Amino acid sequence: MASIPGYHGGYLRIDLTDRTSQRIEWPEGVLRRFIGGAGLGAWLLREETEGEVDPLAAEAPLVFVFSPLVGSPLTTSAKFAVLSKSPLTGRINDSLSSSHFAIAGKRTGHDAIVIVGSAEAATTAVVTSDGVRFESAESEWGLGSRETGQRVKQRLNRSGEGFQVAAIGPAGERLVRYATISHDARHAGRGGLGAVMGSKRLKAIAVAGDRRVEFADPGRLLEISKDLSKRSLGPATAKYRELGTIDNLVTFNRLGSLPTRNFQSGVFAEASSLAPESLEADRDRTRTSCAACTIGCEHIFPLARSGDGDGNEVGVRMEYENLFALGPLCGVSDPQTVLAASHRCDELGLDTISTGASIAFAMECAERGLVEIPGLRFGEGEAMLGMIDDIGHRRDWGDMLADGTRAAAERIGGGSHEFAPHVKGLEIPGYEPRAMQAMALGFAVGTRGADHNRSGAYEVDFSPDVDRIDASPQTIEPVVRVEDEAVLMDSLILCKFLRGVFEDRISGMAELLAPVTGWDVTPEELLETAGRIVTAKKAYNIAQGWTPAEDTLPLRFFEETLVEGESAGARLDPDRLSAQVKAYNLLRGWTAQGYVPDERLAVLGLT
Amino acid sequence: MSGETANGVTVEFFGIARRRAGTTRIVVCKGAESTRLGDVLLAAAEALPVLSRECLDGSQLREGYLANINARRFTSDSDVLVQAGDHVLLLGADAGG
Numbered sequence: 001m002a003s004i005p006g007y008h009g010g011y012l013r014i015d016l017t018d019r020t021s022q023r024i025e026w027p028e029g030v031l032r033r034f035i036g037g038a039g040l041g042a043w044l045l046r047e048e049t050e051g052e053v054d055p056l057a058a059e060a061p062l063v064f065v066f067s068p069l070v071g072s073p074l075t076t077s078a079k080f081a082v083l084s085k086s087p088l089t090g091r092i093n094d095s096l097s098s099s100h101f102a103i104a105g106k107r108t109g110h111d112a113i114v115i116v117g118s119a120e121a122a123t124t125a126v127v128t129s130d131g132v133r134f135e136s137a138e139s140e141w142g143l144g145s146r147e148t149g150q151r152v153k154q155r156l157n158r159s160g161e162g163f164q165v166a167a168i169g170p171a172g173e174r175l176v177r178y179a180t181i182s183h184d185a186r187h188a189g190r191g192g193l194g195a196v197m198g199s200k201r202l203k204a205i206a207v208a209g210d211r212r213v214e215f216a217d218p219g220r221l222l223e224i225s226k227d228l229s230k231r232s233l234g235p236a237t238a239k240y241r242e243l244g245t246i247d248n249l250v251t252f253n254r255l256g257s258l259p260t261r262n263f264q265s266g267v268f269a270e271a272s273s274l275a276p277e278s279l280e281a282d283r284d285r286t287r288t289s290c291a292a293c294t295i296g297c298e299h300i301f302p303l304a305r306s307g308d309g310d311g312n313e314v315g316v317r318m319e320y321e322n323l324f325a326l327g328p329l330c331g332v333s334d335p336q337t338v339l340a341a342s343h344r345c346d347e348l349g350l351d352t353i354s355t356g357a358s359i360a361f362a363m364e365c366a367e368r369g370l371v372e373i374p375g376l377r378f379g380e381g382e383a384m385l386g387m388i389d390d391i392g393h394r395r396d397w398g399d400m401l402a403d404g405t406r407a408a409a410e411r412i413g414g415g416s417h418e419f420a421p422h423v424k425g426l427e428i429p430g431y432e433p434r435a436m437q438a439m440a441l442g443f444a445v446g447t448r449g450a451d452h453n454r455s456g457a458y459e460v461d462f463s464p465d466v467d468r469i470d471a472s473p474q475t476i477e478p479v480v481r482v483e484d485e486a487v488l489m490d491s492l493i494l495c496k497f498l499r500g501v502f503e504d505r506i507s508g509m510a511e512l513l514a515p516v517t518g519w520d521v522t523p524e525e526l527l528e529t530a531g532r533i534v535t536a537k538k539a540y541n542i543a544q545g546w547t548p549a550e551d552t553l554p555l556r557f558f559e560e561t562l563v564e565g566e567s568a569g570a571r572l573d574p575d576r577l578s579a580q581v582k583a584y585n586l587l588r589g590w591t592a593q594g595y596v597p598d599e600r601l602a603v604l605g606l607t
Numbered sequence: 608m609s610g611e612t613a614n615g616v617t618v619e620f621f622g623i624a625r626r627r628a629g630t631t632r633i634v635v636c637k638g639a640e641s642t643r644l645g646d647v648l649l650a651a652a653e654a655l656p657v658l659s660r661e662c663l664d665g666s667q668l669r670e671g672y673l674a675n676i677n678a679r680r681f682t683s684d685s686d687v688l689v690q691a692g693d694h695v696l697l698l699g700a701d702a703g704g
Contacts, residue, residue, distance in 0.1 A: 234670075234671075235623075235661060235669060235670050235671035235672075236670065236671045236700075236701065238623045238661070238671065238699070239622050239623055239699045239701060240701075242623060242626065243622060243623065243626065245703065245704035247621075247622045247699075248702060248704045250621060251621045251622065251696075251698055251702075254619070254621070254678055254696065255675070255678050256678065319704065320704030321704060430704065452703075452704065456703070458702050458703075459701075459702065459703075461702075462673065462681055462700070462702045463681055464680075464681050464682045464683060464684065467679075467680070468679075468681075469679070496703055497701075497703060499701065499703070500671060500700065500701050565678075566677070566678035566679060
């Protein structure tokens with residue numbers, strides 16, 4: 001295939017079982033049709049998977065994918081996607097992470113790295129421009145991901161090669177089904193990619209290289225990069241720069257859409273104690289950013305209060321999702337406890353959303369008398385902290401909760417599946433679906449389950465176009481639109497916090513792609529690409545056993561009305577949601593039930 | 608004059624608007640039974656001129672900001688009528704997290 005600017009032209013396939021690797025060139029047309037990141041990863045997963053696969057089996061592929069924009073001067077482009085079949089959901093899982101690993105990974109000379117097989121013992125895969133070597137990771141096994149990364153980097157970078165490392169923590173080693181893969185304290189967080197890596201006894205992957213790609217029009221690229229950087233410092237990103245996403249908590253609480261005590265309420269009476277002002281009151285917050293990012297949304301809080309001494313040097317990156325999941329969702333209002341909980345999740349390598357939701361679910365089960373877990377009740381911070389450790393190490397009740405709320409509900413019984421907070425097995429993030437009913441649809445149809453990064457339908461709820469607690473048929477098209485925008489951002493890859501700087505996101509992305517690749521992509525072509533990638537994910541799920549019954553929410557959201565706050569009276573109507581799912585499916589070119597007709601697969605080039 | 612009319616319209620601030628305003632809420636348009644959202648925003652900007660630098664442009668919301676009436680209905684339309692006793696939430700347009 002002729003070389004395409006922005007790409008290296010192929011991917012590296014590593015087999016851990018026999019310690020071999022192979023370079024595979026991209027087939028003609030694949031790159032333009034799937035771009036990179038989550039899109040190209042979806043194509044790779046389908047290529048590398050035959051029939052239904054156990055996500056923790058040796059043959060299950062784990063895919064790291066870079067993008068054409070990585071290495072360019074475009075702000076927020078230093079990102080990578082990791083994909084596998086999720087051990088939590090049994091469906092496709094694509095998770096994104098950021099920073100120097102993306103840049104160093106692409107400099108290995110490959111657009112993606114596919115890992116199959118399983119090592120005999122704990123291993124670090126070292127990937128460079130010259131090939132792959134395998135090192136023992138026995139001395140890192142059992143360590144946290146941060147310490148592992150530091151040790152591997154220290155060992156490999158003695159000659160200044162610039163290695164970057166992605167690693168798993170103890171949770172990944174123990175196959176916790178929502179374990180993360182971490183790089184530089186950032187995480188490919190959702191869906192249990194860390195468990196897939198752990199199942200292969202791959203503790204870490206280190207990347208470095210000296211291969212750079214050419215860009216089609218470097219002058220134009222520099223020009224639009226400068227313009228994008230300038231716009232990224234405007235009002236559309238002020239919230240992220242100054243306050244961080246934690247600011248959502250107070251706003252959502254006021255709107256009655258803050259998931260509280262395992263989704264029993266949309267209002268948390270003590271929300272103000274977790275507001276940015278409260279977190280800052282006796283802590284010196286610092287701010288940082290991913291590589292190649294001008295926004296700098298990461299707000300780091302010291303683990304200890306100012307003047308407390310021990311622990312003050314340890315920083316905890318706080319985002320809305322870990323704040324809500326380890327705070328209101330568990331009824332915990334003490335900021336110190338929430339910071340400590342977040343830190344423990346990071347060290348163990350646990351997805352904070354699924355961890356908080358699993359503990360909140362267990363708290364409700366305990367309060368209903370379905371289980372007896374000493375001390376575990378809503379608001380009991382110390383018990384929450386202990387349970388995080390137990391989950392990370394699969395001890396006692398933590399062993400059961402380590403499989404997520406869907407599996408836990410099956411074992412606990414007593415009707416607990418009605419309030420186990422997940423869609424397709426993926427725990428619901430911090431958007432109360434009864435109070436944000438476009439988001440409810442986004443959750444229901446999401447190919448990886450309930451997720452706010454693959455569906456930005458909360459934007460539809462937070463717009464003048466719909467009534468957020470009484471969603472109308474007009475909701476469908478905008479929900480498809482924001483999902484299309486998200487899948488494109490995940491494939492180019494760009495940070496979603498840039499969304500607000502584009503007058504028209506699709507046109508804006510087409511404009512960025514042209515000087516990188518030389519493709520004269522139109523917004524129409526990009527929209528078709530978005531539809532292709534979403535459909536490829538759906539086709540993967542169907543091949544892995546998806547059924548239409550999965551595209552819904554737990555019974556709680558249909559049968560229990562919110563009683564507090566500004567969303568009081570809201571609940572989901574099952575018939576209406578079902579009709580919306582069908583309308584969504586038809587708009588995607590699928591059958592009303594959500595199957596993809598052969599003709600549609602053919603039109604999109606997915607056969 | 609009814610009690611609600613006397614109470615005017617409460618403008619609540621969230622996010623950057625709250626940080627700029629330095630307060631969580633103010634009450635404006637006291638004495639009016641109903642008023643345009645634009646007039647409420649204008650009154651808020653007069654009471655807290657710092658808002659004009661970034662959040663408000665006269666009676667309009669600046670780019671990146673949105674209003675919400677009584678924590679239910681989102682709008683950026685300055686001509687929407689607001690009643691005495693209502694709450695207008697001034698917040699960032701991006702709810703991403």
